[in-house]
Amino acid sequence: MRDKDQGASKESRQSGRFKPVTIADMNHRSNLSLRAEATRPFYVMELLARAAAREPVYGPSISMVVGEPDFPPPAPVIRAAQQVLELGDIHYTHALGMPELRQAIAADYLRRDGLSVEMNRIAITSGASGALLLVMAAILNPGDEVLIPDPSYPCNREFVSAMGGVVRTIAVDASTDFQPTVAAVEQAWGPRTRALLVASPGNPTGTLLGPQQAQLLAGAVRRLGGLMIIDEIYQRLVFDGSPRSLLTLGEDIISVNSFSKTFSMTGWRLGWLVAPAEIVAAIERLSQNLYISPASLSQRAALAAFDPESLEIAETYRQRFKAQGSYLLAELQRLGFGLPAAPHGAFYGYCDVSGLTDDSYQFCLDLCDRAGVLMTPGRDFGDHQPKRYVRVSYTKPLTVLQEGIDRINRFLNKG
Numbered sequence: 001m002r003d004k005d006q007g008a009s010k011e012s013r014q015s016g017r018f019k020p021v022t023i024a025d026m027n028h029r030s031n032l033s034l035r036a037e038a039t040r041p042f043y044v045m046e047l048l049a050r051a052a053a054r055e056p057v058y059g060p061s062i063s064m065v066v067g068e069p070d071f072p073p074p075a076p077v078i079r080a081a082q083q084v085l086e087l088g089d090i091h092y093t094h095a096l097g098m099p100e101l102r103q104a105i106a107a108d109y110l111r112r113d114g115l116s117v118e119m120n121r122i123a124i125t126s127g128a129s130g131a132l133l134l135v136m137a138a139i140l141n142p143g144d145e146v147l148i149p150d151p152s153y154p155c156n157r158e159f160v161s162a163m164g165g166v167v168r169t170i171a172v173d174a175s176t177d178f179q180p181t182v183a184a185v186e187q188a189w190g191p192r193t194r195a196l197l198v199a200s201p202g203n204p205t206g207t208l209l210g211p212q213q214a215q216l217l218a219g220a221v222r223r224l225g226g227l228m229i230i231d232e233i234y235q236r237l238v239f240d241g242s243p244r245s246l247l248t249l250g251e252d253i254i255s256v257n258s259f260s261k262t263f264s265m266t267g268w269r270l271g272w273l274v275a276p277a278e279i280v281a282a283i284e285r286l287s288q289n290l291y292i293s294p295a296s297l298s299q300r301a302a303l304a305a306f307d308p309e310s311l312e313i314a315e316t317y318r319q320r321f322k323a324q325g326s327y328l329l330a331e332l333q334r335l336g337f338g339l340p341a342a343p344h345g346a347f348y349g350y351c352d353v354s355g356l357t358d359d360s361y362q363f364c365l366d367l368c369d370r371a372g373v374l375m376t377p378g379r380d381f382g383d384h385q386p387k388r389y390v391r392v393s394y395t396k397p398l399t400v401l402q403e404g405i406d407r408i409n410r411f412l413n414k415g
């Protein structure tokens, strides 16, 4: 696997800023764009390759790296997709998605969050990934900056730089639940900064941006003249209670969401965003040109995700993640893993392994090679204290996680 540091300069990596392309860079001879070369691969891919290589001898590894639910989509979604396939009526849709689906999403905000969201603020997209790309395309000029916490979802930096933007990271830690503070945002904000991108619950930590903190941040971003983008892909997977969408903070908030995690529909590549109407109007033109429309089969099927039966099934998934997480994280802590900020949602825990190793990446490699258990090294999520952390995911059933714990126990010689 190519070393990621070949792509972006060491200096840019250390300062947490990704620089725009310079003339000197242009002299570089390659068939690949500098952007393509600078795109970081995931270090976890190295682990998956090693796990595949050892499998014929040692059998399958226990994966705690997966970022997707292990369940099928709710049965009504499958039935709806089968009916659409039988009719064969699968064509382009409106670039912002089928009006019925946008309406169903609006109705769900009303039901769930008590929020009235006009249709002209909703766009259906190809996953939250498509939503984030389109938002960046709609708001960034070349060289404009977006503030992103470090650690955070690794693709965020690529969404920004693919659209000519520059990422400025804000180092966060457990003292603030891995969420940025107003002071840190104000300090990082510069003349070219356009937006703050946060996630609640976040990946890799599962921690929330509490309503008060979110309100303070939104106020600060407004005062600074920028936009607050909130990735709420795990919002419906909060373990206790059902916090309202942070769209409640105001109509200037941009919220990104998806069918991927809540409804176990990762492969259907369907998500949505809510944004001010003028941004959605720009996104309509952009999506027309960039990919015409989101997938029609997935949109028709996703309509059934809001059936009461589907919502009930999704609720059982949420309960399963909660139970799996409380088992896995308690057992890992018993074995010496730290959990400085307990997750409140999603299906991740960001564990401090500094009591077990001084290099979390090497720890992950050894755990893979010697125990057949896979965890994601902190370096996949940023440059702030990456050697200290691993991300575990608990999407697999309890029996699998139990086997994983037995293996880790033996690996650490504590069993």
Ligand SMILES: Cc1ncc(COP(=O)(O)O)c(C=O)c1O
Pocket (backbone or CB within 6 Å): 067, 126, 127, 128, 129, 130, 153, 199, 202, 203, 231, 233, 257, 258, 259, 260, 266, 270, 271
């Ligand atoms: C925080 C976060 N945002 C966005 C995504 C992309 O999800 P989608 O499948 O909807 O494109 C992921 C996927 O893991 C994620 O964890």
